[in-house]
Amino acid sequence: MAEQPRRKADGAPVGRRALLGMLGAGAAGLAAAPYLQRGWEGFRGAASQVDPTGLSGLLPNPGGFRYYSVVGSVPRKSGTDYEPTVDGLVDRPRTYTLSDLRALPQTRIVHDVLCTDGWRVDDTPFEGVRLADLLDAAGVRSEGAAIRFTCFDGAYTESLTLGQARRSDVLVALTMQDKPITHEHGGPVRLFVAPMYFYKSAKWLSGITVTDKVIPGFWEERGYAVDGWLDGADRRDGAA
Ligand SMILES: Nc1nc2c(c(=O)[nH]1)N[C@H]1C(S)=C(S)[C@@H](COP(=O)(O)O)O[C@H]1N2
Numbered sequence: 001m002a003e004q005p006r007r008k009a010d011g012a013p014v015g016r017r018a019l020l021g022m023l024g025a026g027a028a029g030l031a032a033a034p035y036l037q038r039g040w041e042g043f044r045g046a047a048s049q050v051d052p053t054g055l056s057g058l059l060p061n062p063g064g065f066r067y068y069s070v071v072g073s074v075p076r077k078s079g080t081d082y083e084p085t086v087d088g089l090v091d092r093p094r095t096y097t098l099s100d101l102r103a104l105p106q107t108r109i110v111h112d113v114l115c116t117d118g119w120r121v122d123d124t125p126f127e128g129v130r131l132a133d134l135l136d137a138a139g140v141r142s143e144g145a146a147i148r149f150t151c152f153d154g155a156y157t158e159s160l161t162l163g164q165a166r167r168s169d170v171l172v173a174l175t176m177q178d179k180p181i182t183h184e185h186g187g188p189v190r191l192f193v194a195p196m197y198f199y200k201s202a203k204w205l206s207g208i209t210v211t212d213k214v215i216p217g218f219w220e221e222r223g224y225a226v227d228g229w230l231d232g233a234d235r236r237d238g239a240a
């Protein structure tokens with residue numbers, strides 16, 4: 001099947017862009033490609049990939065991010081229709097609004113962002129609610145061992161162990177680069193898992209479900225590591 005990832009020596013799957021092109025085997029897959037490289041930052045990112053001189057790195061580029069989505073279009077959600085939930089193995093399941101999240105204590109983290117495709121954006125500020133606070137408010141039951149994240153793009157999923165999810169460097173983020181998270185970057189709210197590769201930071205976050213075991217996420221079903229630690233990250237639960 002086309003979905004079977006091939007692996008490079010270091011274990012990272014290759015050919016993801018080809019895979020993205022095949023997902024949906026038609027309109028949705030084709031629509032995904034332009035979305036991936038939309039805008040100036042996307043152009044610059046694409047140029048630097050094919051530019052052996054590296055001169056495209058001198059092009060003005062405010063961000064260095066590329067926009068990723070595994071689907072062709074994602075509904076826009078704002079203050080009125082964004083209703084993320086915390087449920088699963090908890091005593092007090094709850095639906096939040098954006099203003100609920102804004103009213104909770106906010107934590108700011110400045111951390112490098114790295115995608116497995118090879119691009120990085122150093123020292124990126126994110127701000128939002130600690131995932132640990134939402135889990136504490138929900139009351140995780142003793143059987144709870146992991147978190148399943150779902151997204152309102154209807155396709156992407158992610159996972160963390162409960163120990164990882166409780167780290168203080170894991171945020172339900174409301175701002176990125178000191179601005180509300182834009183739709184392209186997964187707004188109004190995305191996950192930010194600072195010590196791991198950026199694929200762990202699910203965009204368009206809609207569901208936080210406590211489960212009794214790790215359920216591998218979208219890319220993890222296609223060959224990515226379930227534990228997406230960055231090199232040098234302190235992996236111990238509670239290290240941050
Ligand atoms: N819902 C959703 N979240 C996602 C992805 C995605 O395709 N869909 N891509 C992941 C990957 S591989 C990366 S590198 C980052 C990219 O975030 P950006 O588009 O804001 O640069 O989002 C991660 N979260």
Ligand SMILES: [Mo]
Pocket residue numbers: 068114115116117198199
């Ligand atoms: Mo990525």
